[in-house]
Amino acid sequence: MSTPIDYGKLMHRAMRGLIQEVLTGVQKNGLPGAHHFLITFDTTHPDAQLADWLRDRYPEEMTVVMQHWFDGLEVMDDGFAVTLNFGESPEPLYIPYDAIQTFVDPSVEFGLRFDSHGGDEDEDDDDPDPSGRDDGDHETRKRDAQVVSLDSFRK
Template identity: 70%
Template structure:
């Protein structure tokens, strides 16, 4: 038994449970009001299921939007599956909760960000303390379209 309480992992587990409960409610009752979600996840996670062409286009991470059109949202204890529209091409996805990096509902300015253990353990330059980390500009912009959430702020 460890002589320390691992607050980081406990917090991540609680945040993933919150996401599970929110998505479960949406699967049952639909999206209420103006709520919608931007979910960024690691496409390299071994349990992520997505079409080969999407994995080729987004080899490291991908952001999906659950808003106007989605089908077959099913939630279990480990993750969720959903069919989303990519340019009039419906594609099924399975995203384990462990693969999620960010979960944002811009309609209420709510967001969660999961730091990786690697980022938490690094003590090199770019670290401004807990929860603050500078990412080089070239690492921020991959092939995926980057959506600035500032435009959704009221």
């Protein structure tokens, strides 16, 4: 029995690779022109690193802005580290790519949204159902990437 091609998972990885490539360019050259990013991520992700007071304030998700001031951007294979200013208090963050829920660059009306339909997409790359069962429930566990409307970010 052959395993079907999981296009959703492949698209998900490609979109996260796009974010990594964009951030790598910013790490090397800074933000060009009016570009800036609104990044919403899951603060409950086990690999997300943020100050306790930020996790208390944002127990499920948090949106950060990379625009005028940020420091120490370090792009890695699984995520990125950056120091951002929160009310005159610089705080380091580590955001895994698979914790990102939205990535938006309003300056060029570009946005990605990663919907979670339960479960971790990388639970087991070889077997879509670790129990070995084929109950047809794969769709409810995978995440899809799609373009997000910027209207949801406008005031």
